[in-house]
Amino acid sequence: MKRKFARNARVEEEFNQTLLDIEEDWSATLEQQLLDIRENIAQQMEKKNISRAALATMLGSSRAYVSQLLNGNENIRLSTLFKVAFALDLRPLIQFTSIDDEIVQKLNAEKLQETRLKPISGSATYTITAKIRQEYADTEVC
Secondary structure (H helix, E strand, O other): OOOOOOOOOHHHHHHHHHHHHHHHHHHHHHHHHHHHHHHHHHHHHHOOOHHHHHHHHHHOOHHHHHHHHHHHHOOOOOOHHHHHHHOOOOOOOOOOOOOHHHHHHHHHHHHHEEEHOOOOOOOOOHHHHHHHHOOOOOOOOO
């Protein structure tokens, strides 16, 4: 969705680029989620020794349709996701997180990685949580 700014071409370009960035981020996140869902379904099927044909029978669909779902040739509707989950005796959990929470989670993951790489005060043994507490002791969360 492009927007037209009659007076300022730079503002128009920046605005349209921002919209494009949001669209790309949204699409990438969707693709990653779909990959994760498909992988989780495949793992659960393997764990429970359920074939594609057996899952198709449980869903009342064809084996080809199940293959399309698992191979990524089709978007998974929410109702289909629930049907598959219930057929595998699973309960889907849909969560929403704010971008701020995601940033904090990534920051914490980076700090954990950093902590694993360098010991505190020359000691080879230390706790990761102690290092994180030390790093964030003076940080105020808004």
